Amino acid sequence: MSLLQVQEVSHTYRKNRLFGSTRQQPPILSNISFSVDEGVCLGLLGSSGAGKSTLGKVILGLEKPQQGKIIFMGHDMYSMNATARRKIRRDLQVVFQDCYSAVNPRMCAEQIIGEPLSNYNSMSSLEQKRAIGELLERVGLQAADMVKYPHQFSGGQLQRINIARAIALNPKLIVLDEPISSLDMVNQSQILALLHDLKLSFGLSYLFITHDIKAAYALSDRLAVMDQGELVGQFENKESIFTSSHPAVKLLLQSVLAEHPRARKIKSVKAECRAL
Structure with a gap:
């Protein structure tokens, strides 16, 4: 399954109109x-x-x-x-695009990551602090970072905090x-x-x-x-996306090709995708 x-x-979505009526979008x-x-x-x-x-x-x-x-x-x-x-x-957890709006700026990293643990797990404060330290290290930060607030992290670091929160409950x-x-x-x-x-x-x-x-x-x-x-x-098979004839798929491929006007061939997109 x-x-x-x-x-x-x-x-x-339905759009409200005057006099309480709605219009189907x-x-x-x-x-x-x-x-x-x-x-x-x-x-x-x-x-x-x-x-x-x-x-x-x-x-x-x-x-x-x-x-x-x-x-x-x-x-x-x-x-x-x-x-x-x-x-x-x-x-079922989520990591959003905007790492800053996804967190409460008044909460430190320990509180941000600890929120799902507090909501779902019965842990002592010492156990939770240890778990948060391990999660921070797992996403490439340090346990000592748990006392910092969102404005003290770069965008990449803060997205790691959001990822740590997302994986906290496995x-x-x-x-x-x-x-x-x-x-x-x-x-x-x-x-x-x-x-x-x-x-x-x-x-x-x-x-x-x-x-x-x-x-x-x-x-x-x-x-x-x-x-x-x-x-x-x-x-x-993700390779087959390069042979799709659908206009929307081709447009996505062309959006990559447009960055390289001297080599606008599908094979260059394949090479770039595989290089990541």
Whole structure:
């Protein structure tokens, strides 16, 4: 059984009009279906406005879809009661794009990482402090960093704090919503390497939401592409994305090619993806 199943999910926002009436908007998501197996990273690609982040919210239980189901660990996320949803929620974590807005600026690293531990585990203060120190070291920081506040970290360091918080409960699945797009190239490569290492070490599954085909190729086992709210391609073998004839997939490839006007060939994209 798949760890996550997205079954025929459709969603549309309604816009309020004068006198209390509403107007139906074009669908944000249209009949989306895919699955994520244990230990697998699915890279979900798409340009801005493709519906990727909305789908991420639906999967996380933050935005109820108008149609379809989200089945996580065999349970329908939107048919469970609040108690059952909270229990299963520990196995579904998230790392957001903006590492600064994802944390409370008044909380130190120990409090940020310790929040899920306090919510779900019964640990003494000494046990929790030791666990937080180990998590900090696991993501490439030092245990002594737990006393620091968000403004005392660089963007790359703070994203490591967010990753430490996400893995604190040893979840089954982590939704990575553009986790490196706000970082510089050096930090992007380092965070991708860290995520890859954690995936292997903990047997994690990822849903990697991104517009960056090079990053998706580097981290993912499988790839899928969204365009205008539809899933237009799924690639069990990620190499096959380079031979896709769909216009949206070609556009993603061209977005990489555009950085190298003297070598605008698909094979150059392959080389760059494999080099990461």
